[in-house]
Amino acid sequence: MRYEAPDTIKAAVGLLSKAKGTSRILAGGTDLLVQMRSGMIEPDLVVDIKSIPGMREIVAEKGGYRIGAAVSGAELEEHGKVGKMWPGVVEATNLIGSTQIQGRATMVGNLCNASPAADSVPAMIAAGATARVVGPKRTRDVPVEDIAKAPGKTSLAKGEFVASIFLPKAPARTGSAYLRFIPRTEMDIAVVGAGIALTVNAKGVITAAKVSLGAVAARALVVDACAKAIIGSSLDDEALDRLAAAASAAAKPISDKRGTVDFRIKVAGVLARRAAVIAYDRARG
Amino acid sequence: MPLDANTPDLRTEFKSVGTRPNRPDGVDKVTGRARFGADFALPGQLTGLILRSPHAHAKIKSIDTSAAEALPGVKAVITYKDIPEQEGCDKDVLVNIMARGTALYDGHAVAAVAAVDASVARKALKLIKVDYKVLKHVTDVDEAMKPDAPVLHPGRFDPVDFSTLENAAHVSGKEERKTATPAHSNIAGRYVFGHGDPDKGFKQADVIVEHEFKTEATHQGYIEPHACTASVSSDGMAELWVCTQGPFMVRDVCASLLGMDVSRLRVTPSEIGGGFGGKTTVFIEPVALALSRKAGKPVKVVMSRSEVFRATGPTSSASMWVKIGAKKDGTFVAADAVLKYQGGAFPGSPVEMGAMCAFACYDLKNVRIVGYDVVTNRPKQAAYRAPGAPMSAFAVEGVIGEIADKLGMDAIDIRLKNAAKEGTVSSYGPTFGPVGLVETLEAAKAHKNYKVKLGKNQGRGVASGFWFNFAGNTCVSINLNVDGTLALALGTVDIGGSRASMCLMAAEELGISYEDVRAVIADTSSLGYNDISEGSRVTFSSGLATIKAVRDLKVRMCGRAAKIWGIPEDAVKWENGAAHPAGSNAGNFPPLSIKEIAAQASATGGPLAGHYEINAEGAGPSFATHVCDVEVDPDTGAMKVLRYLVVQDAGKAIHPSYVEGQFQGGAVQGIGWVLNEEYFYGKDGTLQNAGFLDYRVPVCSDVPMIDTVIVEVPNPGHPYGVRGVGETSIVPPLACVANAVSSAIGVRARTLPMSPPRVLAALEGVAASKA
Amino acid sequence: MSAVHVSTNINGDDVEFVCRPDESLLDVLRDRLGMTGSKEGCGTGDCGACSVELDGRLVCSCLVMGAEVGGHKIETIEGMAQGDKLHPLQQKFLEHAALQCGICTPGFLVAARNLLERNNDPTETEVRYWLAGNLCRCTGYDKIVRAVLDTAKDMRKSAAKSSAKKPAAKKKAAPKKTAKKGARHAA
Structure with a gap:
């Protein structure tokens, strides 16, 4: 195994493109080192991207924010402004692991680990985030929901990696939230996660919404039926019931050590409803 | 509390005992200097790693180690062939440390390597080729008792014809009993306790409650993985540094397994990073020794966390049936139980102790408990804090909670009505001496937590618990240093602050200051045999031996004073840290302090030391009552523990802070057991959650402060009245939390863990039945 | 496996070491530098026994590669007391x-x-x-x-x-x- 810490994207892409065998990106390392330790993967090359300029930065762009691939959850939180615009995304990212994990873990890592239970992913999807993918051929911006394909599998080609996440400018009167269910109060992987972003008009009627569910399918789901259930409403009880029913209907989970099918289906609805209430209150200020 | 007249030396007034000084090993532990199992290193040491079975049950057709042996940097590869069976060794332990022909559980050791570093050792493990033939497996206790279950040890355990036995319907299903009895079974033992006639007793009952219960296996979850460093010389002299609760046990067992004279093996215990019973046997120690013997170099073996979960000694899972009958006034008239515990791949589940503890809190005229010890394709269980007792208490205390509800009685009052007290003939045989259950119940009832008003979806639970407490073989030496300070050598590993307690008792007995005594845990060559630190025996047994060793030293010091003064030895007494003439007619001499006696030791006959060796008895049980408040989220089944109170009898709290610490730690382990901890097996019989991510021990934000009340009903078997306190605290929480949940939302959990999916499913079941 | 040479600062002292890329910072601290105060309870970031500060940030040293700490500042338990004065x-x-x-x-x-x-x-x-x-x-x-x-x-x-x-x-x-x-x- 080889460790490299290039200082340009080009050099990193070059290393990854030429590498034989398994290669992995190191940013926060909170998934990578666990997988190496368990023998799940044995990379021949590890490319540490933290020396590349911009990777640890958050910059304002077109009214939104571009977040470097190596920005940790703690750094994201301390930034303040991102959390003000997209509280759901920042809260979701801050739910990943302990204080110690927050010191290292990144949104991009959470995304590219391609776990269906990744906390930040439904929140990013709901916010309409895009991932900037750099690679040997071209740089492309990809909706976050198109990165993970299946557990542990991404749509990235050889030589490609995600260099940043872009969170667009939130429209006026937009609120976002992410809630997850875990058996303990901390330190668990989501049994179910629900991310939502919604926009209301001056009268409090929902004009736009995006809802994403985690841990109920092979990858985070975008549930249009959930959005439809509440658009045009003032999030009254009937709208919430429709939302919960749509979330439960969309959930196609499995039973495993973390939860059962029935539990995940039921709680997907409960969390979608609760997250919507928070997002709605935030949207109305 | 009246004291036994035969114990005139029972002290009731104390200077040092009952204070809360800083522990002697504290500074090393807060600075990172304390050396735990994995912190030892020897020059030239190799790294040892163990290859483990990926199958729950498989015939090992062949093991090819040649490629691993050929890898540069590999110094030894061993299989069972390198640990030949020795006459008189414990065969189950031998097979458990290294599979012989059959892998009996996921994680069972199959081979081991020693190499120059971890990287080479890992490569070498991958080069070992094991040809397995996968066999049918069984991990559930009820399944394992069925006639058609895969048999783990063909030819070893006779079949059981349940139809002739008590409560057969609760042992195995009716269908199974119709089938022909098989040639062999997985039932390794059967235990029966009780007295009176339960069948007659139930006829007097106004209310009878009976239910079946299941608990999943849990792990002690000590934060320090097993670790040891072994060094075997070519002349057969061996040293082992190891984290263990029982260095003498490790020495004797390893010597027996490896065919060594006990004198050849010296075991030095490290600081121990938690044990809770899980470090009372051997796993890696004989393997490390065998590797070192073959490699001719020191070998260090440290388990990974995943190995700890897969291949050490979790506790049993249990399937139980409990029936209790009561009169309208709450008096219990009969109790009956069947307990089935699986103990992993070998006999030895704690079902016997679970059976003895089940009804021990209550004064019962008609009681019967039948326990079955069953083998399954799981790691061989080891002790876990009050082994066997939390499960049976979960069932019994749950049934009592339901009876109280049915009778409209207060949960503490019904227990007070039936509580065991001095003179009660216990359900397992002996008659209790002075015990403190009633006192714990009264203190719990008087506590402010019992009066807090509860809100919506909140509930309160109560449960009591019992643990025998062990005593056993103990040997202590106390040496007087030249300056009058003392070196106290103990043979019981300090798992929870016992050195502080021993120093307090020695200081108390001598009338000197706590700081003047330094306690060390001796290696196995420096002290006589000591039993394992288990069964809450240390503060009792080593405390007793410390006090008696000090008394021995005091006699010798008085003798030296007598010599100096030229008066008879029996004319000298010891008081306040000095020898005094026993009375005015003994002579008028100024007292000789311990420092003065120490300074003159050489001139008066040589070094001064006190010793005491005993196979102690009279440990005195400890009872507890817990009260817990919970809040349940009815939409998700999530539970929050709002308040938790532990009231327990300590006899005499030597260092109250560490007594409270035992209460609090046991309670939180119990909370973990009831809420989220479980061994989760896949269909293939492999463990699915072998890590702290998915084996969910409580984290700091999961629990509230744990309130404690120390009750002190002195134990006449100890000079200061001490009772062990380490274990009882884990007995009540399972039922206590379950009873609280029942009070909050009307759902009675009878299967543990009460994880949110189970609670939610139960809630929906209740809702459906109401609809 | 090519070893990496690393210059770093631990508890205020400049330290140099060589490690394999598969070694965690915890492995380096314990096995190469003899600083055994940080403990390995799990090796997967789930127990916190190996907690150290990396540039003032609390991290699990088992989830940091030894190879990546060059030029950074590490604080461990060994640096907590000042001489004989406990924190x-x-x-x-x-x-x-x-x-x-x-x-x-x-x-x-x-x-x-x-x-x-x-x-x-x-x-x-x-x-x-x-x-x-x-x-x-x-x-x-x-x-x-x-x-x-x-x-x-x-x-x-x-x-x-x-x-x-x-x-x-x-x-x-x-x-x-x-x-x-x-x-x-x-x-």
Whole structure:
């Protein structure tokens, strides 16, 4: 195994493109080192991207924010402004692991680990985030929901990696939230996660919404039926019931050590409803 | 509390005992200097790693180690062939440390390597080729008792014809009993306790409650993985540094397994990073020794966390049936139980102790408990804090909670009505001496937590618990240093602050200051045999031996004073840290302090030391009552523990802070057991959650402060009245939390863990039945 | 496997070492540098016994590669006491009996110090969530939380004393990941 810490994207892409065998990106390392330790993967090359300029930065762009691939959850939180615009995304990212994990873990890592239970992913999807993918051929911006394909599998080609996440400018009167269910109060992987972003008009009627569910399918789901259930409403009880029913209907989970099918289906609805209430209150200020 | 007249030396007034000084090993532990199992290193040491079975049950057709042996940097590869069976060794332990022909559980050791570093050792493990033939497996206790279950040890355990036995319907299903009895079974033992006639007793009952219960296996979850460093010389002299609760046990067992004279093996215990019973046997120690013997170099073996979960000694899972009958006034008239515990791949589940503890809190005229010890394709269980007792208490205390509800009685009052007290003939045989259950119940009832008003979806639970407490073989030496300070050598590993307690008792007995005594845990060559630190025996047994060793030293010091003064030895007494003439007619001499006696030791006959060796008895049980408040989220089944109170009898709290610490730690382990901890097996019989991510021990934000009340009903078997306190605290929480949940939302959990999916499913079941 | 040469700073001292890329910072500290105060309880970031500070940030050293710490600053338990003077948290852990076996203690101390450097007036809930990545199996956490709260109280007292003489030290960003997580289920 080889460790490299290039200082340009080009050099990193070059290393990854030429590498034989398994290669992995190191940013926060909170998934990578666990997988190496368990023998799940044995990379021949590890490319540490933290020396590349911009990777640890958050910059304002077109009214939104571009977040470097190596920005940790703690750094994201301390930034303040991102959390003000997209509280759901920042809260979701801050739910990943302990204080110690927050010191290292990144949104991009959470995304590219391609776990269906990744906390930040439904929140990013709901916010309409895009991932900037750099690679040997071209740089492309990809909706976050198109990165993970299946557990542990991404749509990235050889030589490609995600260099940043872009969170667009939130429209006026937009609120976002992410809630997850875990058996303990901390330190668990989501049994179910629900991310939502919604926009209301001056009268409090929902004009736009995006809802994403985690841990109920092979990858985070975008549930249009959930959005439809509440658009045009003032999030009254009937709208919430429709939302919960749509979330439960969309959930196609499995039973495993973390939860059962029935539990995940039921709680997907409960969390979608609760997250919507928070997002709605935030949207109305 | 009246004291036994035969114990005139029972002290009731104390200077040092009952204070809360800083522990002697504290500074090393807060600075990172304390050396735990994995912190030892020897020059030239190799790294040892163990290859483990990926199958729950498989015939090992062949093991090819040649490629691993050929890898540069590999110094030894061993299989069972390198640990030949020795006459008189414990065969189950031998097979458990290294599979012989059959892998009996996921994680069972199959081979081991020693190499120059971890990287080479890992490569070498991958080069070992094991040809397995996968066999049918069984991990559930009820399944394992069925006639058609895969048999783990063909030819070893006779079949059981349940139809002739008590409560057969609760042992195995009716269908199974119709089938022909098989040639062999997985039932390794059967235990029966009780007295009176339960069948007659139930006829007097106004209310009878009976239910079946299941608990999943849990792990002690000590934060320090097993670790040891072994060094075997070519002349057969061996040293082992190891984290263990029982260095003498490790020495004797390893010597027996490896065919060594006990004198050849010296075991030095490290600081121990938690044990809770899980470090009372051997796993890696004989393997490390065998590797070192073959490699001719020191070998260090440290388990990974995943190995700890897969291949050490979790506790049993249990399937139980409990029936209790009561009169309208709450008096219990009969109790009956069947307990089935699986103990992993070998006999030895704690079902016997679970059976003895089940009804021990209550004064019962008609009681019967039948326990079955069953083998399954799981790691061989080891002790876990009050082994066997939390499960049976979960069932019994749950049934009592339901009876109280049915009778409209207060949960503490019904227990007070039936509580065991001095003179009660216990359900397992002996008659209790002075015990403190009633006192714990009264203190719990008087506590402010019992009066807090509860809100919506909140509930309160109560449960009591019992643990025998062990005593056993103990040997202590106390040496007087030249300056009058003392070196106290103990043979019981300090798992929870016992050195502080021993120093307090020695200081108390001598009338000197706590700081003047330094306690060390001796290696196995420096002290006589000591039993394992288990069964809450240390503060009792080593405390007793410390006090008696000090008394021995005091006699010798008085003798030296007598010599100096030229008066008879029996004319000298010891008081306040000095020898005094026993009375005015003994002579008028100024007292000789311990420092003065120490300074003159050489001139008066040589070094001064006190010793005491005993196979102690009279440990005195400890009872507890817990009260817990919970809040349940009815939409998700999530539970929050709002308040938790532990009231327990300590006899005499030597260092109250560490007594409270035992209460609090046991309670939180119990909370973990009831809420989220479980061994989760896949269909293939492999463990699915072998890590702290998915084996969910409580984290700091999961629990509230744990309130404690120390009750002190002195134990006449100890000079200061001490009772062990380490274990009882884990007995009540399972039922206590379950009873609280029942009070909050009307759902009675009878299967543990009460994880949110189970609670939610139960809630929906209740809702459906109401609809 | 090609070894990596690393120059770093640990507890204020410049340190150089060579390690394989598959070695974690924890492996390096323990096995190459003899600093065994940081403990391995899990190797997967789930127990916190290996907690250290990396450039002032609390991390699990088992989830940091040894190879990547060149040019960074590391603080471990070994650097917590100044000479023979214990850090106030170390002293309070002793006084409150906030340790039993002691294996988790270094990690708790490093994590708690990191908290109090950011926020010397945490609530009990904030302390519990901040320390949720540090497992303790002996104490039930009660005495640990009390020791941290008591240390914070003393720190505020001495800060108040010194601020009477000079302008108040500016508080670092307070940890916010607390109350909102506690309220999650009630949301």
